[in-house]
Amino acid sequence: MGKIAKNYSGIITIGICILLGYILLTDVFGVLSTFLFPSIFKVIKLFPQYIGQLLNGLKSSLYLLGTAYVLAVISAITLGTLIGLKSGLRRNVTPYIYAFSAIPVPLLTPYAINLFPTFQTASIFLIWLAAFWVILGTTIGAVMSIDKRYLETASTLEMPKIEMLFHIILPAASPSILVGCSIALTLSFMMLAVAEMFGASSGMAYFVQYYSDFAKFDVVMLGFLFTAAVLVLIMYIFDTIKHRILHWTINN
Structure with a gap:
């Protein structure tokens, strides 16, 4: 203790x-102003009254966030590793990565809502896209920066390519990749809030938006505190996992 x-x-x-x-x-x-910034003691007293709505919103938000983020991690690391290893491919696709990643994801919200059959799939797409570009960029950079001597030694030992990928390339690139994943997780949370403000019927950001429309800022403050607590907990869990993966590095 x-x-x-x-x-x-x-x-x-x-x-x-x-x-x-x-x-x-x-x-x-x-x-x-006590209207905009209510007493913290008043806000805390509201928690039992709204706990049900908060938990339902949390369940909805975590489904969107979890689905989109996992898809982003898998797709971005896979594609980023391939692009990072293939100089010819990297040279051809890099200009397009720069161009498309420069488009602010929130601006695509109206398109996503109209193109996808449900709000849920549109939200997952937007959150996925926000996380995807960050992880893709850091993965490409991480793979490109691997010391050539590692790969040359593996080739000399005639190590199979799949073994080289999982035992040399990904471990060597993992510190930078996980930094990108951490940033992407925060951006995903921000994009989740944006997505839930357009047509959602539940979610943590929807809870805040709904009660702000009625100027119930004590309940809004409760939603802020609950959302912040959830984000801190998720980031703590992520950092714990990251430290276990990177247990061999100097800062762990």
């Missing part, structure tokens, strides 16, 4: 300072 407190003492201290600052600005000195 003492070790946990020591490891997370900085995080806990910053969190307490932010909370105290908010209380001082709202409940104590009244600097912030």
